[in-house]
Amino acid sequence: xxxxxxxxxxxxxxxxxxxxxxxxxxxxxxxxxxxxxxxxxxxxxxxxxxxxxxxxxxxxxxxxxxxxxxxxxxxxxxxxxxxxxxxxxxxxxxxxxxxxxxxxxxxxxxxxxxxxxxxxxxxxxxxxxxxxxxxxxxxxxxxxxxxxxxxxxxxxxxxxxxxxxxxxxxxxxxxxxxxxxxxxxxxxxxxxxxxxxxxxxxxxxxxxxxxxxxxxxxxxxxxxxxxxxxxxxxxxxxxxxxxxxxxxxxxxxxxxxxxxxxxxxxxxxxxxxxxxxxxxxxxxxxxxxxxxxxxxxxxxxxxxxxxxxxxxxxxxxxxxxxxxxxxxxxxxxxxxxxxxxxxxxxxxxxxxxxxxxxxxxxxxxxxxxxxxxxxxxxxxxxxxxxxxxxxxxxxxxxxxxxxxxxxxxxxxxxxxxxxxxxxxxxxxxxxxxxxxxxxxxxxxxxxxxxxxxxxxxxxxxxxxxxxxxxxxxxxxxxxxxxxxxxxxxxxxxxxxxxxxxxx
Ligand code: BES
Ligand code: MN
Ligand code: ZN
Numbered sequence: 001x002x003x004x005x006x007x008x009x010x011x012x013x014x015x016x017x018x019x020x021x022x023x024x025x026x027x028x029x030x031x032x033x034x035x036x037x038x039x040x041x042x043x044x045x046x047x048x049x050x051x052x053x054x055x056x057x058x059x060x061x062x063x064x065x066x067x068x069x070x071x072x073x074x075x076x077x078x079x080x081x082x083x084x085x086x087x088x089x090x091x092x093x094x095x096x097x098x099x100x101x102x103x104x105x106x107x108x109x110x111x112x113x114x115x116x117x118x119x120x121x122x123x124x125x126x127x128x129x130x131x132x133x134x135x136x137x138x139x140x141x142x143x144x145x146x147x148x149x150x151x152x153x154x155x156x157x158x159x160x161x162x163x164x165x166x167x168x169x170x171x172x173x174x175x176x177x178x179x180x181x182x183x184x185x186x187x188x189x190x191x192x193x194x195x196x197x198x199x200x201x202x203x204x205x206x207x208x209x210x211x212x213x214x215x216x217x218x219x220x221x222x223x224x225x226x227x228x229x230x231x232x233x234x235x236x237x238x239x240x241x242x243x244x245x246x247x248x249x250x251x252x253x254x255x256x257x258x259x260x261x262x263x264x265x266x267x268x269x270x271x272x273x274x275x276x277x278x279x280x281x282x283x284x285x286x287x288x289x290x291x292x293x294x295x296x297x298x299x300x301x302x303x304x305x306x307x308x309x310x311x312x313x314x315x316x317x318x319x320x321x322x323x324x325x326x327x328x329x330x331x332x333x334x335x336x337x338x339x340x341x342x343x344x345x346x347x348x349x350x351x352x353x354x355x356x357x358x359x360x361x362x363x364x365x366x367x368x369x370x371x372x373x374x375x376x377x378x379x380x381x382x383x384x385x386x387x388x389x390x391x392x393x394x395x396x397x398x399x400x401x402x403x404x405x406x407x408x409x410x411x412x413x414x415x416x417x418x419x420x421x422x423x424x425x426x427x428x429x430x431x432x433x434x435x436x437x438x439x440x441x442x443x444x445x446x447x448x449x450x451x452x453x454x455x456x457x458x459x460x461x462x463x464x465x466x467x468x469x470x471x472x473x474x475x476x477x478x479x480x481x482x483x484x485x486x487x488x489x490x491x492x493x494x495x496x497x498x499x500x501x502x503x
Pocket of ligand 2 (some may be wrong): 277355
């Protein structure tokens with residue numbers, strides 16, 4: 001899959017409304033219990049040029065400036081429409097609030113069929129470069145439309161396409177670095193969304209390897225793809241055990257970004273890359289969860305998306321992007337429940353459930369990453385349904401024995417507007433992984449299943465600072481909100497990019 005650039009045109013211009021020619025203006029307004037007033041200079045503008053229509057619309061709809069709320073009206077001016085968007089509490093205005101407010105305003109402007117839209121900075125307390133980047137991210141991520149699998153006729157007859165052609169950020173300082181960052185991050189998130197959204201007959205292990213190749217070619221990164229034989233030579237019995245029933249060859253992807261000078265830090269990002277998880281002989285039969293299992297490479301998508309986001313921004317850290325890509329299938333060659341595999345660190349694993357396959361592929365990937373002598377490594381994986389039960393669909397579980405790394409990731413996630421929550425690595429829960437015949441079983445107790453999964457992974461980390469993000473919930477959503485569409489969210493790209501850029 002190729003890396004695609006965002007299609008929406010976004011620019012920055014002075015807050016001179018006489019000079020700006022566009023159809024629709026978006027104005028932010030903070031929340032207040034009393035009647036909400038337009039911020040200046042818009043209150044004056046409304047009185048003098050728009051006959052007070054905006055204030056009237058706000059009071060008629062009892063607009064309180066709540067985050068996510070909008071009110072709009074037609075005005076008689078060269079600017080024909082005004083959308084007022086709620087910013088929520090003034091003292092809680094985060095980057096994420098800006099991202100969401102811009103997207104909510106644009107959604108409304110699009111519903112009004114506006115093509116050229118202005119977003120005003122005047123209502124923001126301090127339009128910093130961070131706010132500017134967030135505003136652009138919100139716009140670009142909302143504008144992203146994935147129509148790869150619909151024919152042209154179908155698209156034309158279904159009127160739900162996004163029609164805004166250009167967005168001008170009025171009154172922001174034009175900061176090329178902020179523009180560049182927002183573009184890179186949106187591009188990486190779009191790639192991750194498209195990788196997760198594509199079905200398993202399109203995004204195969206080979207397709208993931210080809211995507212890594214496209215990223216390497218575009219940004220001049222190093223790429224090594226280990227085939228079955230090379231993985232065998234490294235003793236990756238856990239990864240290859242999962243791969244053995246598939247007709248598609250496994251691909252172990254290792255993409256490397258090296259900064260120009262001496263790297264400040266060496267990092268590894270590891271993504272679970274199951275392009276389809278049938279469960280294996282412990283076939284997924286409950287409900288219809290098997291139908292969703294194209295998303296089981298959401299971790300890999302985030303890692304490749306992060307590579308796309310950071311490569312053009314040239315951070316000072318050296319970063320290794322690692323994906324053990326395969327499918328979990330059934331055939332005469334499939335793993336039998338009870339089989340014993342030997343991972344690349346020589347540890348033996350009794351397979352008591354073939355559906356706990358992600359941790360097997362990650363085991364060999366973690367051993368590989370540690371051999372690179374990185375300072376820290378983070379894996380992202382759609383690892384357990386149990387994590388969704390614990391934290392719901394919008395929050396990823398953060399598991400790490402390393403407090404400093406956890407803090408770095410939490411603050412990166414905060415800036416990114418992605419939700420992650422620390423989970424305990426209760427050592428006694430590892431008892432349920434004990435095996436009578438091998439060094440460990442691959443599946444522990446059902447209760448606390450996301451924790452025993454993390455404890456399993458920990459057995460493959462010797463000394464490197466490590467964190468695991470269980471992203472089973474947030475890689476996919478059934479509801480559109482702000483800049484997020486129904487379907488693949490691209491979760492993880494922004495947190496990883498923020499973390500690396502902060503090194
Ligand atoms: N890929 C699944 C986890 C998953 C479930 C991701 C739902 C996204 C949505 C994983 O490989 C799996 O099957 N996990 C099992 C583990 C169990 C066998 C210990 C699970 O969660 O049921
Ligand atoms: Mn599984
Ligand atoms: Zn899986």
